[in-house]
Amino acid sequence: MKIIKRDGTVVDFDATKIKVAIGKANEEVRRGEKATKEQINEIIDYIKELDKKRILVEDVQDIIEEKLMEFDKYQLAKKYITYRYTRELVRKANTTDQSIKELIDGESEYWNTENSNKNAKVVTTQRDYLAGITSTDITRRFLLPEDIVKAHDEGIIHFHDADYFAQNALHNCDLINLEDMLQNGTNINGVMIEKPHKFLTAMTIATQIITAVTSSQYGGATVTMTHLAPFARDSYNKYLEKYHERGLTEEQCVKFAKEDLRKEIQDGVQTFQYQINSMTTTNGQSPFLSVCLYLGETEEYKEELAMIIEEVFNQRILGMKNEKGVYITPAFPKLLYVLEEDNIHKDSKYWYLTELAAKCTAKRMVPDYISEKVMKELKKNEYGEGECYPCMGCRSFLTPDRNISRGNVAKAKNYVEGKGKYYGRFNQGVVTINLVDVALSSAQDMDKFWKIFDERLELCHRALKARHDRLSKATSDVAPILWQYGALARLDKGESIHDLLHGGYSTISLGYAGLYECVKYMTGDSHTDNGKGKEFGLQVMQRMNDKCKEWKEAEDIDYSVYGTPIESTTYKFAKCLKKRFGTIEGITDRNYITNSYHVPVFEEIDAFTKLKLESEFQRLSPGGAISYIETPNLQNNLDVVLQIIEFIYDNIMYAELNTKSDYCQECGFDGEILIDENLEWYCPNCGNRNHDTLNVARRTCGYIGSNFWNKGRTQEIKERVLHIDNKDDE
Numbered sequence: 159m160k161i162i163k164r165d166g167t168v169v170d171f172d173a174t175k176i177k178v179a180i181g182k183a184n185e186e187v188r189r190g191e192k193a194t195k196e197q198i199n200e201i202i203d204y205i206k207e208l209d210k211k212r213i214l215v216e217d218v219q220d221i222i223e224e225k226l227m228e229f230d231k232y233q234l235a236k237k238y239i240t241y242r243y244t245r246e247l248v249r250k251a252n253t254t255d256q257s258i259k260e261l262i263d264g265e266s267e268y269w270n271t272e273n274s275n276k277n278a279k280v281v282t283t284q285r286d287y288l289a290g291i292t293s294t295d296i297t298r299r300f301l302l303p304e305d306i307v308k309a310h311d312e313g314i315i316h317f318h319d320a321d322y323f324a325q326n327a328l329h330n331c332d333l334i335n336l337e338d339m340l341q342n343g344t345n346i347n348g349v350m351i352e353k354p355h356k357f358l359t360a361m362t363i364a365t366q367i368i369t370a371v372t373s374s375q376y377g378g379a380t381v382t383m384t385h386l387a388p389f390a391r392d393s394y395n396k397y398l399e400k401y402h403e404r405g406l407t408e409e410q411c412v413k414f415a416k417e418d419l420r421k422e423i424q425d426g427v428q429t430f431q432y433q434i435n436s437m438t439t440t441n442g443q444s445p446f447l448s449v450c451l452y453l454g455e456t457e458e459y460k461e462e463l464a465m466i467i468e469e470v471f472n473q474r475i476l477g478m479k480n481e482k483g484v485y486i487t488p489a490f491p492k493l494l495y496v497l498e499e500d501n502i503h504k505d506s507k508y509w510y511l512t513e514l515a516a517k518c519t520a521k522r523m524v525p526d527y528i529s530e531k532v533m534k535e536l537k538k539n540e541y542g543e544g545e546c547y548p549c550m551g552c553r554s555f556l557t558p559d560r561n562i563s564r565g566n567v568a569k570a571k572n573y574v575e576g577k578g579k580y581y582g583r584f585n586q587g588v589v590t591i592n593l594v595d596v597a598l599s600s601a602q603d604m605d606k607f608w609k610i611f612d613e614r615l616e617l618c619h620r621a622l623k624a625r626h627d628r629l630s631k632a633t634s635d636v637a638p639i640l641w642q643y644g645a646l647a648r649l650d651k652g653e654s655i656h657d658l659l660h661g662g663y664s665t666i667s668l669g670y671a672g673l674y675e676c677v678k679y680m681t682g683d684s685h686t687d688n689g690k691g692k693e694f695g696l697q698v699m700q701r702m703n704d705k706c707k708e709w710k711e712a713e714d715i716d717y718s719v720y721g722t723p724i725e726s727t728t729y730k731f732a733k734c735l736k737k738r739f740g741t742i743e744g745i746t747d748r749n750y751i752t753n754s755y756h757v758p759v760f761e762e763i764d765a766f767t768k769l770k771l772e773s774e775f776q777r778l779s780p781g782g783a784i785s786y787i788e789t790p791n792l793q794n795n796l797d798v799v800l801q802i803i804e805f806i807y808d809n810i811m812y813a814e815l816n817t818k819s820d821y822c823q824e825c826g827f828d829g830e831i832l833i834d835e836n837l838e839w840y841c842p843n844c845g846n847r848n849h850d851t852l853n854v855a856r857r858t859c860g861y862i863g864s865n866f867w868n869k870g871r872t873q874e875i876k877e878r879v880l881h882i883d884n885k886d887d888e
Contacts, residue, residue, distance in 0.1 A: 159171040159205075159206065159208075159209075159210055159211065159212070159213065160211060160212045160213075161212075161213060161214075161215050161218065162212055162213065162214050162215065163215050168212065171205075171206075171213075173202045173206075176198070176201065176202055176205075176218075176222065177198055177202075179222070179238065180193055180198050180201075180222070180226075180234075180238065183234055183237040183238040183240075184234065186237040186240075187233045187234050187237055188233075191231055191232075191233045191234050192231075192234065193226065193229065193231055193234055197225075197229050197231075200225070201221070201222055201225045201226075204221070204225060205218060205221060222238065223235050223238060223239060226238060291321070292324070293320065293321050293322060293323060293324035293325065294320045294321045294323075294324075296324040297317075297320045297323045297324055298320070301323060301324065301624070301628070302317065302320075302323075302621070302624060303620070303624075305617070306617065306620065306621045306624070309614075309617055312734055312738065313592055313595060313730060313731045313733070313734025313735065313738075314591075314592055314595050314614065314617075314734075315589060315590060315591055315592060315614065315617060315618055315621065316589070316590040316592070316669070316671075316722075316724070316727050316730070316731070317589055317621055318330075318587065318588040318589065318590065318669070318722075319376050319377075319587065319588070322376040323625070323628065326628045326629060326631045326632050326636075327374075327629075327632040327636035327637055328374070328375055328376050328629075329375050329376075329377070329584050329585065329586055329587065329629060329664075330375065330376065330377035330550075330554070330584070330585040330586060330587045330588060330667075331375075331377035331378045331379065331380075331550035331551040331554040331584065331585045332371075332375065332377070332379055332380075332550050332582075332583065332584035332585065332645075332646060333379075333380050333381075333547070333548065333550050333556070333580055333581045333582065333583055333584070334367065334368065334371055334379055334380065334381050334581065334582075334645050334646075335570060335572070335581040335582035335644055335645060335646065336364060336367065336381045336382070336385040336386075336581070337384075337385040337572050337581065338570050338571050338572040338581075338582070338644040338648075339351075339367055339643065339644040339645060340353060340354065340360055340363065340364070340385060340386075340389070341353055341388075341571075341572060342571040342572065342644065344367065344639070344643040344644050344645075345638065345639070345642075345643040346366060346367065346370050346639060346643075347370070351363055351366075351367075354389060355389075355392055355396075356389060356392055356393045356396065356422070357386065357389040357390045357392070357393040357419075357422050357423060357426045358393070358422050358425055358426045358429065359389075360386055360389035360426075361386060361389075361426035361427070361429055361430045362426075362429055362430075362433070364381065364386065364430065365429070365430055365433035365434055365437065367639075367645065368381060368434065368445050368447055369433075369437050369439055369445055370639045370645075371639055371640065371645045372439045372445040372446060372447065373439040374637040374639055374640050375584075375637075375640070377446065377550070377551055377554070377585065378446040378447070378448060378492075378550060378551015378552050378554070378861070379445065379446065379447055379448070379550065379551060380447070380448040380449070380450055380494070380548050380549065380550050380551060381447070381448075381449055381450070382449070382450035382451075382452060382455060382548065382581070383449060383450065383451055383463060383466050383467060383470065384450070384452060384455040384456050384459070384463055385581075386426075386466060387456060387459035387460075387462040387463040387466060388459055388462075390419060390422075390423060390459070390462035390463075390465065390466060391459060391462050393418075393419055393422050394415055394416070394419045394462075397414070397415035397418040397419060398411055398412070398415040400415075401414050401415055419465070420465065420469075423465055423466055423469050424469055424473075427466065427469045427470055427473055428473060431473055431474075431478070431488070431491075432478075434447055434490055434491050435478060435488050435489075435490055444489070444490050445490065445491075446490070446551055446552075446861065447490050447491040447492065448491060448492040448493070448494055448548065448549065448550075448551055448552065449470070449491045449492070449493055449494065450494045450496070450548035451467045451470065451493060451494065451495045451496065451525065452494075452495075452496035452498075452528075452530075452546070452548065453467070453496070453498060453500055453501060453508060453511075454496060454498045454500070454530060454546065464508055464511060467495075467511055468510075468511060468514060470493065471511070471514040471515060471517070471518045471525075472514070474488075474493065474518050474522050474524060475514075475517055475518045475521050475522060477521075477522060480821070480823070480853055481823075482823050484821055484823075484826075484828075484853075486819070486821050486853045486855070487521075487522045487523060487819040487855040487862065487864075488522075489855065489861065489862045489863065489864045490861075490862075492524060492525075492526065492551075492552065492861060492862070493518075493524040493525035493526065494525060494526055494528055494548045494549065495511075495512075495515045495525035495526070495527055495528070496527075496528045496529075496530050496546060496548075497512070497527055497528065497529050497530060497531070497803065497806065497807040498530040498531070498546075499530075502803075502804060502807045512800070512803060513796070513800070515527075515803070516796045516799040516800045516803060517793075517796060517799075519799055519815050519817070520791070520792040520793045520795075520796060520799050520815075520817060521793055521817075521819065522819060523814075523815070523816060523817050523819060523855065523857060523862055524814075524862070526784065526812065526813070526814040527803060527806045527807075527812070527813055527814065528546070528548065528549075528811065528812050529806055529807045529808070529809075529810060529811055529812070530546045531807060531808065532773075532807075532808075532809065532810060532811040533545075533546045533547075533811045533812075534546055536777060536780070536811055537555075537557075537558045537780075538558055539558045539559050539560065539562060539578045540558070540559070540560045540562055540563065541562065543578075545558055545559070545578050545580075547580040549782070549784075549812065550584065550585055551861075552723055552784065552861045553721065553723060553782045553783060553784040553812070554585050554665075554667065554720065554781065554782045555780065555781060555782055555783070555812075556580055556583050556585075556665055557662060557665055557716055557718055557780060557781070558578065559578035559579050559580065559583075559662070560661070560662040561579065561661055561662055561663050562576060562577070562578055562579075564661055567657050567658060567661070567663055568582050568646065568647035568648065568649075568658060568663070569647060569648040569649060570582055570644070570647065570648060571644070571648060582644075582645070582646050582647065583646070583663055583664055583665075584646055584658075584664045584665075585664060585665050585666065585667060586625055586626055586629055586659060586664055586665065586666040586667075587622070587625040587626075587629070587666060587667070588666075588667040588668075588669045588720060588722065589618045589621040589622050589625070589667075589668065589669060590618075590668075590669030590670060590671055590720075590722045590724065590727070591614050591615065591618050591668070591669070591670050591671075591702075592671060592672060592731050592734075592735075592751075593670055593671065593672045593673055593675070593676035593698065594671075594672035594675040594676050594679070594731070594735055594745065594746075594751050595614075595672075595731075595734070595735060595738070596610050596611050596614055596676065597675070597676040597677075597679040597680050598679060598735065598738070598739045598742070598745070598746075600680070602679065602680060604680070607680060608701075611698075611701060612701075612705075615668070615701075615702065615705050618668055619668075619705070619709055619717075622666050622667075622668065622717065623713075625666065626659060626666055626715055629655070629659060630654075630655075630656050630659055632654075632655050633652055633653060633654055633655065634647070634649040634650065634651060634652065634653045634654075634655060635651060635652055641653075641655055646658070659715065660714045660715060661714060661716075662716045663716075664716065665716045665717075665718045665781055666715060666716065666717055666718070667717075667718055667719075667720035667781045667782060668702055668705070668706055668717055668718065668719055668720060668781070669720045669721070669722030669724075669782075670702060670719065670720070670721065670722060670754060671722050671724050671727070671728070671731060671751060671752070671753060671754060672731065672751040672752055673685060673695055673698065673699070673752070673754065673755045673756075673775070674752040674756070674757070674758045675744075675745050675746075675751055675752060676695075676698065677691050677694050677695045677698070678691070678744060678745060679742070679745050680694060681694050684757075684758070684761060685755070685775075686757050686761065686763065686771055688771075692771075692774075695755070695775065696774065696775070696778065699719070699755065699775060699778035699779065700778060702719045702778075703719050703778055703780075705717075706718055706719055706781075718780055718781025718782075719778065719779050719780060719781050719782075720779065720781035720782035720783075721753070721754030721755055721756075721776075721779040721782050721783040721784070722753070722754060722782070723753065723754075723782075723784075723858075723861075724753060725858055725863075725867070725871060726868055726870075726871070728750040728751055728752075728753065728870050728871060728874065729749055729750055729868045729869060729870025729871060730870075731751050732746065732748060732749050732750050732751050732870055733749075733870075735751070748870075748873060748874075748877075749869050749870035749873045749874075750870040750871060750873055750874040754779065754783065755772060755775035755776070755778075755779060755783070756772065756785070756786075757771065757772065759788075759874055759877050759878040759879065760877045760878075760879060761879070762879055763881060764881055764882075765787040765789075765802060765805075765881040765882050766802075766805055768785070768787055768881055769785055769787065769802075769805060769806065769809060769810050769813055770809055770810070772785040772810065773785070773809050773810035773811070776810060776811055776812070777811075783811075783812060784812050784813065784814060785810055785812065785813045785814075786813060786814045786815065786816050786857060787802065787813070787815055787816065787881040787882065788816045788878045788879065788880050788881050788882075789815050789816065789817050789880060789881065789882045790817075790880055790882065790883075791817065791818070791829075791830075792815075792817065792882070798882060799815065802815065802882075814857065816856075816857040816878075818830040818831075818855075818856075819855050820852070820853060820854045820855065821852075821853040822841040822843060822844060822846050822851065822852055822853075823846075823851040823852070823853065824841065824844050824846040824848070824851050825841060825843050825844035825846065827841050827842070827843035827844065829842070829843075830842070831852055831854045833872060833875065833876040837869050837872045837873055837876065839852060839854060839866065839872075849866055854866065856875055858871065
């Protein structure tokens with residue numbers, strides 16, 4: 159007789175294991191409750207006499223429990239059940255123990271490349287990972303249904319951030335309501351922070367708020383410099399008053415006050431940049447921060463905001479010094495520059511800022527560009543008015559505010575009646591569907607594809623509902639900085655956050671990955687073909703949007719389609735696909751699958767065609783999306799950068815340019831660090847391969863990564879083709 163174990167392996171029946179298991183339980187009961195040798199042998203003989211060729215190990219254990227109760231050994235049966243359960247926990251915990259050992263040893267490729275913005279060898283990061291391993295273990299064993307865990311393990315779906323799921327209080331991304339916290343005061347770790355009265359103080363407090371907020375969540379966060387601009391006016395007025403008191407002429411007072419303000423803005427921006435890059439959150443990393451630069455957010459303080467934006471660009475162009483004292487590209491904060499009528503044309507008042515943005519992009523890969531024009535076409539509130547606002551972190555966009563008529567559910571002190579609200583809103587979390595697995599599971603049968611697709615979407619729906627249900631148990635006390643002191647709300651102590659999870663105030667994201675491979679397998683064409691491939695790809699995207707709409711209407715939860723920025727998961731999905739379906743040329747023969755709706759990195763296509771094509775798919779990814787183009791060094795060809803920026807304004811909501819900005823500490827090489835055939839990074843000048851002395855910055859999945867990547871993502875980076883040939887620069 160063969161025994162089928164839990165992992166599917168088949169072994170010979172071994173009676174001694176039954177004797178050991180019952181013997182362990184015997185040790186836990188009184189003499190009269192113990193099973194005799196004869197009774198144990200009777201149980202073994204009964205199982206043998208079933209004369210089955212194969213039997214599940216769970217069925218054998220059920221039989222043992224039933225026979226013990228037939229012998230009136232109820233206490234023994236109870237102890238055996240406890241023993242059986244304990245053994246199950248131990249089996250499941252073994253992988254956790256191994257993960258902890260690999261992390262602490264510091265030699266695991268997985269942990270050292272799990273996140274390109276985390277250094278797994280640093281103790282603060284290890285502490286976060288250790289907590290994450292425990293959380294993941296609890297999540298897998300107690301908090302999620304087995305079919306969801308199984309689908310996650312097999313790469314059918316990806317349940318994001320299981321390492322934070324055990325705590326019911328943690329959410330994903332958000333837009334920090336910095337205006338409310340600075341203007342009306344806040345509280346950090348029990349210390350009251352009152353309204354600052356000068357720009358430099360406001361910038362310092364802002365960094366403290368950002369660190370506290372991002373330590374109470376796990377996703378990206380965004381602030382806007384618009385909320386800092388009023389404090390620049392306060393500083394200017396103080397300087398003006400000082401010079402008036404000295405009896406200077408009005409002309410002199412204004413001149414000197416402006417000079418002092420410019421110096422304070424320089425100091426404030428520098429403080430902000432240093433603080434963000436030097437502070438560590440409880441997640442063991444710098445805050446995953448994006449900073450919005452949007453002139454259209456204010457009329458009253460537009461001049462001050464323009465001065466701040468100018469200084470942000472100047473300092474980012476300069477870069478930050480590494481340990482060798484050489485200026486390199488910092489990973490954070492990510493900059494989001496909104497293109498609008500006042501800065502997009504050569505005769506626009508703030509065109510000089512766009513020129514600075516282009517220079518910064520060519521040198522440091524930021525900012526990313528949001529088109530106010532296109533966004534207002536796509537994002538309309540409940541009154542049909544187009545609105546423009548930044549993404550939460552790297553690409554997560556809120557749905558347009560449909561709470562305008564609902565009122566101030568977050569009890570924010572800066573709430574404006576009848577106006578859309580975005581700062582203070584957030585995302586509940588993400589579950590991603592592997593579109594490639596859906597396609598391969600259908601064996602190119604189109605009817606079967608749609609059937610499997612719907613089944614997998616429902617699996618994602620249940621997983622997302624588990625996220626929502628867990629978060630809905632939280633009260634404002636679990637993270638006062640978020641829910642009581644203005645970052646996201648000003649709820650009362652002990653008040654539930656439940657209302658903020660409904661009615662569209664927050665979103666929850668249905669992620670997707672591998673649209674290209676899915677379309678290629680099902681149609682034989684890329685979704686870039688402007689034919690049947692593209693048509694099928696748009697149908698796939700529309701089906702996900704239809705499902706989100708269906709769930710939203712039924713549950714009043716704002717489900718939204720999200721182009722997932724899978725980093726390490728692109729490698730995991732690829733490995734799972736090879737295991738399940740083997741190597742299929744053009745589909746599973748790489749160590750990665752393509753992010754979201756993107757044109758595959760290896761497909762030859764020019765920048766403008768790519769952006770125009772992807773804009774159609776971006777419209778169907780309202781919960782999160784970003785498009786990019788790969789460029790050579792364009793520092794001496796800024797006209798091309800500006801041409802692309804103008805194209806973005808007219809054609810696509812959100813896009814970025816990827817350049818290379820590397821440095822070798824061994825020889826001083828300042829250029830592109832390369833990748834060899836074995837996917838190892840090396841300096842083309844001196845051959846240095848030591849990661850500790852190579853400063854490499856690459857756009858990974860929205861954010862800039864600087865701590866290297868796993869084999870899958872490294873191969874993807876290596877295979878990226880340029881979308882601009884830069885002939886004018888040769």
